[in-house]
Amino acid sequence: MKICFLNICLLFTVFFAKAQTNCNKIPFYPADHIRNPSLEQVPGTCVTSFSSIPNSSQTPMSSLIPFWQLPVSNYLGITYFGQCNNFIFYHDPQSFVINPNSFPVYLPLVPLPIPDGNGVLGFRADRSRTGSSFVDTFRIKEYICANLLRLLKKDSLYRLSFNLGFGIKDTAGIPYNNAIYYHISASPTKFELFGLVDSTHIPFPLPQGNHGAYGCLSQINNEWISLGTCVLSGDPGTWVEGNIEFTAPANLQSIGIGPACDFSDIPYTPRGDDERSYYYFLDHLRFYQASAPKPILEMTGGSFCDGPNASVTLHMKSENYYTGSQLQWYKNNVPINETSGTITITKNQYGEGWYQCGVQNDTVCIRSDSFHVYWDPMIVPSIGNNPDTTACIGESLLLAIDGGANATYLWNNGSYSSSISVTQSGSYSVKASNACNTVTATKNVQFKECPPTFFIPSGFTPNNDGLNDVFRAHSTGTIKSFQLSVFNRWGRCVFSTRDILKGWDATYNQVIQPTGIYAWMVQYADAKGIVHTEKGTVALIR
Numbered sequence: 044m045k046i047c048f049l050n051i052c053l054l055f056t057v058f059f060a061k062a063q064t065n066c067n068k069i070p071f072y073p074a075d076h077i078r079n080p081s082l083e084q085v086p087g088t089c090v091t092s093f094s095s096i097p098n099s100s101q102t103p104m105s106s107l108i109p110f111w112q113l114p115v116s117n118y119l120g121i122t123y124f125g126q127c128n129n130f131i132f133y134h135d136p137q138s139f140v141i142n143p144n145s146f147p148v149y150l151p152l153v154p155l156p157i158p159d160g161n162g163v164l165g166f167r168a169d170r171s172r173t174g175s176s177f178v179d180t181f182r183i184k185e186y187i188c189a190n191l192l193r194l195l196k197k198d199s200l201y202r203l204s205f206n207l208g209f210g211i212k213d214t215a216g217i218p219y220n221n222a223i224y225y226h227i228s229a230s231p232t233k234f235e236l237f238g239l240v241d242s243t244h245i246p247f248p249l250p251q252g253n254h255g256a257y258g259c260l261s262q263i264n265n266e267w268i269s270l271g272t273c274v275l276s277g278d279p280g281t282w283v284e285g286n287i288e289f290t291a292p293a294n295l296q297s298i299g300i301g302p303a304c305d306f307s308d309i310p311y312t313p314r315g316d317d318e319r320s321y322y323y324f325l326d327h328l329r330f331y332q333a334s335a336p337k338p339i340l341e342m343t344g345g346s347f348c349d350g351p352n353a354s355v356t357l358h359m360k361s362e363n364y365y366t367g368s369q370l371q372w373y374k375n376n377v378p379i380n381e382t383s384g385t386i387t388i389t390k391n392q393y394g395e396g397w398y399q400c401g402v403q404n405d406t407v408c409i410r411s412d413s414f415h416v417y418w419d420p421m422i423v424p425s426i427g428n429n430p431d432t433t434a435c436i437g438e439s440l441l442l443a444i445d446g447g448a449n450a451t452y453l454w455n456n457g458s459y460s461s462s463i464s465v466t467q468s469g470s471y472s473v474k475a476s477n478a479c480n481t482v483t484a485t486k487n488v489q490f491k492e493c494p495p496t497f498f499i500p501s502g503f504t505p506n507n508d509g510l511n512d513v514f515r516a517h518s519t520g521t522i523k524s525f526q527l528s529v530f531n532r533w534g535r536c537v538f539s540t541r542d543i544l545k546g547w548d549a550t551y552n553q554v555i556q557p558t559g560i561y562a563w564m565v566q567y568a569d570a571k572g573i574v575h576t577e578k579g580t581v582a583l584i585r
Contacts, residue, residue: 082325170321195295198336200332497518
């Protein structure tokens with residue numbers, strides 16, 4: 044379960060039994076897991092610079108901030124801002140350029156005062172200029188990581204608190220090569236916490252491929268496990284507090300923090316032409332550990348396969364710890380009449396839905412994560428009713444198989460949907476799986492040339508009631524070309540189209556045409572290329 048508290052302390056009023064709608068109170072105590080939580084520099088140093096790749100003129104991370112490091116060798120790097128330099132990155136534009144044709148990109152100003160200590164870290168959290176979540180995946184994102192003083196233990200509940208700074212746009216920058224650009228702190232933003240089982244792997248080698256050190260931490264190396272995310276909002280020049288609650292999925296030796304992998308659930312903030320990327324500041328990280336284990340639900344009996352005796356039995360794993368506490372089960376956040384550590388659910392008793400178990404005593408009030416109970420049908424290994432299907436060239440044919448809402452599908456054309464639309468002859472097969480069974484079904488489809496036939500209505504009523512508002516031709520069979528033309532009583536062509544799906548809306552040059560009889564002509568070429576002409580009249584009725 045991942046919970047994010049934004050910028051303020053949330054006070055929960057707990058109403059147990061039937062009146063309870065929110066339950067998330069559990070004591071936390073400070074846990075000394077992070078060394079150098081305020082990001083202090085090595086004593087006696089005064090550096091504000093990039094923390095970047097080895098064998099460069101820039102300062103290596105390990106010699107700058109004790110116990111913190113970059114996650115990848117030859118990484119793009121992040122920036123450290125120290126009190127001894129007034130938290131200002133050096134303003135000589137020449138310091139920004141790598142070649143004579145380059146230009147400066149100025150970082151935002153650090154919000155002052157900082158939350159703790161004498162230094163902060165700056166992070167680039169890039170997004171595409173379109174706000175595309177797919178493109179965002181491969182934008183530059185910067186991270187910092189640390190080996191922990193002691194393990195985060197599997198199945199234990201923790202909270203990481205941190206402060207995030209929203210900088211002020213640095214308008215005092217000096218142009219170079221007649222150009223100047225800025226990084227800005229847009230609001231809202233989203234940060235993500237990652238965990239690592241084996242700290243000896245840090246730093247990971249720079250990955251090969253089309254994005255290298257771009258992208259989120261778990262894309263750079265999949266040993267990083269996402270622990271939770273936090274959406275934060277702030278005004279320029281302010282610090283806000285973020286909290287990420289999580290249950291450790293394994294014994295973790297290291298953490299990493301930085302921009303979230305997925306920004307699709309937060310609004311996109313457009314950038315100006317002189318604004319290159321988004322940028323934020325990090326300070327004052329601290330861990331808290333829950334004084335009680337979180338309830339975890341496990342399935343101990345039954346099956347998700349439908350049948351006359353279908354059932355699912357759920358058990359709360361931490362039941363022994365909470366002996367003497369009051370338990371309460373919920374379905375879809377509504378209390379039900381179950382107060383023991385185990386519940387058996389059937390289609391007639393409670394039925395499908397999302398289940399939780401809540402615990403309350405003098406110091407604890409917390410619910411488990413939701414557990415989805417459902418029953419899948421047996422999948423019939425058939426695509427439609429007949430093994431083979433014939434359709435006309437130029438048409439599309441929908442092939443579908445029903446495996447229920449929770450089934451997975453894989454067609455031999457690579458589709459993962461329950462249905463596909465096909466336009467070419469061939470043999471189409473699908474593998475469908477759910478909790479009951481896995482089947483493979485095949486459909487042979489043949490597209491052939493069919494003689495075209497037309498249906499053209501004798502009248503239409505363009506009154507915007509959604510019925511017969513447009514005059515158009517309807518056809519079946521194979522058609523290589525098509526043209527519909529409509530003429531008024533004086534022989535003027537008031538409408539013409541080569542798209543058989545388009546029709547006349549009873550206007551000409553955006554002028555509504557009068558009620559009356561209009562002539563039409565259809566010219567089309569069949570599958571052999573032979574051109575045919577059909578004529579008739581249509582009544583325009585208002």
